[in-house]
Amino acid sequence: MQSKCEATTRSLPGCAVIELRGEVDGSAAATLSAAYDGAVATDEPPCVLLDFARVDYINSTGIALIVSVLAKARAQGRQVIASGLSDHYRQIFAITRLSDFIQLYDDVDAAAASVGVA
C-alpha cells in the first residue's frame, strides 16, 4: 500500500520537530520510522515533537506506530510531545492513554515554548 503520509524534520534547540502530513496509518510505518531516526541522528535532542496539524486521518495501526515511536524514544531517554491534534484525536490519545505519556499542545509554537525554545 502506497504511503499517504509525508514527514518533514527540523531542529529547534533541545527539540527535534517531525511535521507529519496526510494519513497516519499502516502505510506510514517506513515514513515515520525514517523521520524519527533522521530527526534524532544529528544532535541527540532530548525531546521529539510530533506535529499533527496537517494530518487528517489516524487509524488504529497509526496509533500502534506512535506507540512504537514513543517506546523507542523512552528507551533512548527522550521525551515525546505532540501538537496540532484535533479534538477528536485528542480524545483518542486520552482513551488510549497516549496523552499520559505524550504532553499535548495546540501548536508547534506552544510546544516549543514549553521546552524553552520559542
Next chain:
Amino acid sequence: MTTASGERVLVRFTVASEPGNERLALAQVAEAVAGTGLTDDQLDRLKTAVAEATMNAIEHGNHNQADVPVDITVVDTGEGVAVSIVDQGGAHAPATAPEVELPDLDKKLAGLQSPRGWGLFLIQNMVDAMDVSTDGDEHTVRLLMRTTWPPRPRDPKGGSRAEQM
C-alpha cells in the same frame, strides 16, 4: 426504502477488500448521515468506528481478497444511526467471542504486548453500542450511534424503533 424492522435505509454500498478502502467507507457513511442529528463529535467517532470495523472486515474477514466485497448499510433507526458492516468471514469465525486482551499501554511500552491491537478497543469506545453476529458465511458488525437519549420507550403498537443491541 426500509428494512424488515422498519428502519429507514440511508445508503447501501460495497467496497472491495483492499487495504485503504476503509477511507471510502467512512466518506460514504459520513455523507449518508448528514442531517440525521449527529453532532460533529458523534460524526467523528462514528467515522473512526466505521473505518476500524471496515479494516477488520477487509483484513480478517475477507483476507484482503479484492473480489470479495464488504457490504455496508446505513440506516436511520429513529433513535440514531446504525451502520452494518458485513464480510464473508463467518464460516471461520469462532462460535463464541474469543478472549481479547485489552490493550495496555504500559505493557506495550515495556515490550510485553504488541504495539497493535487497538482496533476493537477504539470501536467499543467510539459508538454507543456494537453488536456482532454470524449467519453462515456472513459476519456482521453493527454499530449504533444514538441521537436521542435515553432510548424512547417501546411503542406498544409496534412502531419503528431501534433494536436493542
